[in-house]
Amino acid sequence: MLAVLLLPGALRAFLPALIGRSALAMGGLALLLAVQDSTGSYAQAGFATAAFGIANVVAAPWRARAVDRFGQRPALTTMAASQAATLIALALITASDGVAAIWFLVLSAVVGLTSPPLGAAMRMVWASLTTAGDQRTKAFSIDAICEDLLYVAGPVIITAVIVATSPGIGLWVTAAAVFLGTTAMTSSASSRTLRGTGGSGVRGDRPLRQPGFVRVLTVLLGVGCVLGVAEIAAPAVAAQHDAVSASGWLLAAFSGGSALGGFLYGQLNLKTGAAKRLFVLCIGMGLASVIVSQLDTLGLFAAGIALVGLFLTPSLVTGYLIADAIVPETSQTEASTWINTSLNLGASLGSAAAGIIIDRSGAWLALLLVGVIALALALASAVPFTQLRTMEPHADHTPDRCDQGG
Structure with a gap:
């Protein structure tokens, strides 16, 4: 199964995609702890996390549609840059005093809305590199296994970062992961070739x-x-x-x-x-x-x-x-x-x-x-x-x- 990683262009896209995808595994906990630390309220932190999660789910089909239409590089890098900027803004306001509660909810929702669909995008890359059938099954399987491991390791890593530094730094680390991982993935040849339909698709x-x-x-x-x-x-x-x-x-x-x-x-x-x-x-x-x-x-x-x-x-x-x-x-x-x-x-x-x-x-x-x-x-x-x-x-x-x- 690991042989699919040796396909030309596979690792060049897959490794940075994993870095970018780790942001989703870390982001929820980083956001929760940062808002709680700033407000002293788990209820407020819970509302912010819910806003992030709901916005992420609701916007998912439209974000994916944008990738299909405009191509991976322009769509994903725009989303990643927007999410990273919003995470940094959230980190800054959690370090400030007297911030109105609504801003935590608004920025958390924007973080969810702009989350780039890197898992979906990587499976597009796998499909472009593999033949249908057994080879593609192996590629999708190793992709899913690594995603499982991200959700095991991500919370552990971000918790260690926050304990060693501060909750705000956890948001900075998450922002760096999504931006650097996404831009590195979309700069790979196998991702750049997926240019999108340009609106030529039909309903x-x-x-x-x-x-x-x-x-x-x-x-x-x-x-x-x-x-x-x-x-x-x-x-x-x-x-x-x-x-x-x-x-x-x-x-x-x-x-x-x-x-x-x-x-x-x-x-x-x-x-x-x-x-x-x-x-x-x-x-x-x-x-x-x-x-x-x-x-x-x-x-x-x-x-x-x-x-x-x-x-x-x-x-x-x-x-x-x-x-x-x-x-x-x-x-x-x-x-x-x-x-x-x-x-x-x-x-x-x-x-x-x-x-x-x-x-x-x-x-x-x-x-x-x-x-x-x-x-x-x-x-x-x-x-x-x-x-x-x-x-x-x-x-x-x-x-x-x-x-x-x-």
Whole structure:
């Protein structure tokens, strides 16, 4: 699987893209701690973080559409420069006294609005460097694994920076990461060649208008729900066993299972259609969640939550592959971003519902219900979803066509 990194131009774009993408992994925590330190209020910090998150999700399809239309270099560098400037402005006002609370919300929202879709853009680069099928699956898999690792390491790194310096410096570091990473990526030859449609695309090319694409999003919504519940249930189970310190290990087991699943998936040379694979993976994740809900001991729960995670990255990678196959080239970045948006929406809904259910009935019921929901969404979308000819006719598009991401 690592062989795809040796493709001409791959590392030159991929490494700086990871640096730029680390800003999203660090940004939420840096923003939270900086606003809290400045205002002395976790409520205010929470509102600022929510403004950042909501703005990021709402603007995602439009940012991706801009990349498809104008090309990677002009669109991404403009977004990165805007976000970096806003992060610096936020750092400056958090170091000032007497700043009105509204400014924290406004600037946090702008940080979210201007977040460049580097994951989607990098998947466009991968698609331009690889051939459809096994090679592209390996590329998307290693991309997803590295993104998982970013979200493990990012909060740790930014926390260390803030502890050693100050919360404001954390925002400066995040600004530097997004700007330097993005400009380095878009200056690579493989990114510069993705120039965009220049507005030549038509409304019929939009991802949501493609037959079967909404069904893909529906299935991934169930996967996201399981993700959101698992991230809340793990600390709750640890607390239930009077082992709060084990919370981090349980979440690490979940993330580790996801990374292992992505690695194994990238090694396999599967011949079944991507739509059928996504259906099977979502069914597997739902069943694993149901099984885990019945496990009592902490050790068994850790193994079970790792099993649930095993299906996460393969499901996401398969969603990207389907988007790559059924959505026209002119809307590829937007399509990949919709994949991420569906997963994130499911995770947000799952997290919100899990908190309520766990308070009243315990983590086991939350996991059981979300497992059933994931199974129901997969089954409801099964026909004619699994009959999608996802690796045809777009799979025969030329290897140098753009892919996308979110």
